[in-house]
Amino acid sequence: MFIINYVCCNVYHLTIYVIHGAHMFFLKKRNPLMRQSSKKLNTISTNDMISIINTFNQKLDEQTQIMSQIYNLLKNNNFTKTSNVDHQSVETELIFESKAQDCYIPDPDISSITSSNKKRKIKTMDSKSISDALDSLNEFDQK
Amino acid sequence: MKIIGVDIGTMNIVSSCMNAEENQMQIDTMRNMFLPVSSDVLETNELIDTQLDYIIQKDDNEKDQVFIIGDDAFKFSQIFGNEIKRPMNKGVVSAGEIDAIDVLTVMIERLSGRCKDKGHAVYSVPAEAIDIKTPPVLYHEKVFNRIFKTLGYSSKPINEALAVIYSECRDSNFTGIALSFGAGLTNICCSYKGQPTITFSVSRGGDWIDQNVAQSVGVVNSRVTNVKERDLDLMNPKVGKKREKRVREALVFYYEDLIEYVLTHFIKQFNQNIDMLDIDEDIPIIVSGGTSKPKNFVELFRKVFNEEKDFPYDISEIRQAEDPLIAVSKGCLIYGLWDNKKIDSKEPKQSVESIE
Numbered sequence: 050m051f052i053i054n055y056v057c058c059n060v061y062h063l064t065i066y067v068i069h070g071a072h073m074f075f076l077k078k079r080n081p082l083m084r085q086s087s088k089k090l091n092t093i094s095t096n097d098m099i100s101i102i103n104t105f106n107q108k109l110d111e112q113t114q115i116m117s118q119i120y121n122l123l124k125n126n127n128f129t130k131t132s133n134v135d136h137q138s139v140e141t142e143l144i145f146e147s148k149a150q151d152c153y154i155p156d157p158d159i160s161s162i163t164s165s166n167k168k169r170k171i172k173t174m175d176s177k178s179i180s181d182a183l184d185s186l187n188e189f190d191q192k
Numbered sequence: 193m194k195i196i197g198v199d200i201g202t203m204n205i206v207s208s209c210m211n212a213e214e215n216q217m218q219i220d221t222m223r224n225m226f227l228p229v230s231s232d233v234l235e236t237n238e239l240i241d242t243q244l245d246y247i248i249q250k251d252d253n254e255k256d257q258v259f260i261i262g263d264d265a266f267k268f269s270q271i272f273g274n275e276i277k278r279p280m281n282k283g284v285v286s287a288g289e290i291d292a293i294d295v296l297t298v299m300i301e302r303l304s305g306r307c308k309d310k311g312h313a314v315y316s317v318p319a320e321a322i323d324i325k326t327p328p329v330l331y332h333e334k335v336f337n338r339i340f341k342t343l344g345y346s347s348k349p350i351n352e353a354l355a356v357i358y359s360e361c362r363d364s365n366f367t368g369i370a371l372s373f374g375a376g377l378t379n380i381c382c383s384y385k386g387q388p389t390i391t392f393s394v395s396r397g398g399d400w401i402d403q404n405v406a407q408s409v410g411v412v413n414s415r416v417t418n419v420k421e422r423d424l425d426l427m428n429p430k431v432g433k434k435r436e437k438r439v440r441e442a443l444v445f446y447y448e449d450l451i452e453y454v455l456t457h458f459i460k461q462f463n464q465n466i467d468m469l470d471i472d473e474d475i476p477i478i479v480s481g482g483t484s485k486p487k488n489f490v491e492l493f494r495k496v497f498n499e500e501k502d503f504p505y506d507i508s509e510i511r512q513a514e515d516p517l518i519a520v521s522k523g524c525l526i527y528g529l530w531d532n533k534k535i536d537s538k539e540p541k542q543s544v545e546s547i548e
Contacts, residue, residue, distance in 0.1 A: 157297035161250040173216040182362045186530045
């Protein structure tokens with residue numbers, strides 16, 4: 050099963066990054082929303098993005114043929130290969146070096162959320178054990 | 193600067209901060225769960241009169257969706273027998289829950305508040321599991337960095353079991369082995385003078401116990417959780433009415449199985465890494481986490497541990513964290529305060545140099 054880690058998007062493409070162990074792989078597809086509606090991806094909501102991710106996850110689970118498509122996509126784009134790999138598995142055969150900060154992480158979307166203002170019961174504890182621990186850690190630093 | 197320590201657990205979120213004026217640590221906890229409620233059961237305008245912790249959000253069709261969150265979700269599910277939803281699974285953000293990230297953001301906001309000025313959050317993350325393939329922790333970390341950023345905090349993750357060491361091992365100079373028995377995973381860290389030397393997790397925890405007991409005895413998971421958390425004594429399960437007694441007996445069986453499973457992997461990992469670890473002193477083992485809260489858990493742990501003969505190091509003691517539910521959050525807070533002090537002590541020095 051693939052676990053999708055990052056999604057990069059622009060108006061035309063959706064790029065899905067998958068991390069497996071120390072390796073990162075990616076799959077670039079036409080933006081499915083462009084075909085489904087006139088929505089532009091740069092205004093997409095977090096919920097829509099998650100539903101796309103889930104759709105992709107299901108497709109990847111269900112259709113093993115997609116593995117060879119990923120392989121071809123990656124092969125045609127000159128991605129690095131490792132020598133000692135299991136050639137049965139695309140997951141370990143292809144390595145794509147990428148910086149995570151370039152990729153999409155969903156922003157929390159709480160703008161449409163109203164929450165109750167139930168009063169919380171906050172516990173308190175004496176902080177001596179914290180100041181003692183900090184003294185010991187600061188001694189480490191000084192050494 | 194406002195500094196908070198947040199234990200982001202599969203079952204509970206615990207947030208702590210210092211109240212410097214009163215020399216006190218403030219702690220707030222919330223169950224990491226939510227319960228969607230149909231408008232047939234509870235209308236939006238009726239919610240205002242209740243004492244429930246809830247959120248209302250618009251769905252894609254601009255229709256109100258009501259989620260009861262936290263402890264109230266747990267209580268509500270007990271009354272109506274509904275299965276609750278969990279934003280996290282196996283220690284990380286649940287891939288299957290579409291509302292997970294938004295609900296988690298609101299929960300953390302309720303516990304820690306928004307930070308209008310400078311704020312810094314240190315939060316716990318699990319280690320990669322060694323016995324199953326779990327979603328990578330990196331994505332989970334990035335999601336929480338975004339959540340804290342949305343709430344006005346810079347943030348830093350630390351290993352959950354290492355946080356227990358910071359909280360509980362001052363007397364041994366932050367050398368020790370911590371086992372944090374959570375709901376999704378059991379996290380393990382061996383630390384030498386505050387530096388993690390071995391960290392890993394195994395895929396079994398409180399949820400594994402609940403699911404197995406529920407299947408074995410034929411009750412819903414949340415009812416098992418309720419019995420487990422109410423007054424379970426692992427050395428004396430034969431109390432209560434017949435059905436409850438069966439639940440308690442099954443709980444003891446699966447608790448023992450969990451400890452055996454964790455210790456098997458624990459001993460194997462330490463034996464595999466014996467060349468890397470040259471510790472010449474007796475080390476303490478600290479047991480923590482919500483799953484370790486039932487009475488006599490440590491006694492059961494000691495019993496199983498003493499039956500194992502292959503552990504390669506000498507142990508000075510096996511003890512429970514002072515408060516197993518708070519230890520991770522407290523450790524995160526200690527680390528955050530320490531880290532911030534280091535940054536503070538560097539900053540004036542740099543400015544003096546720049547003036548010179």
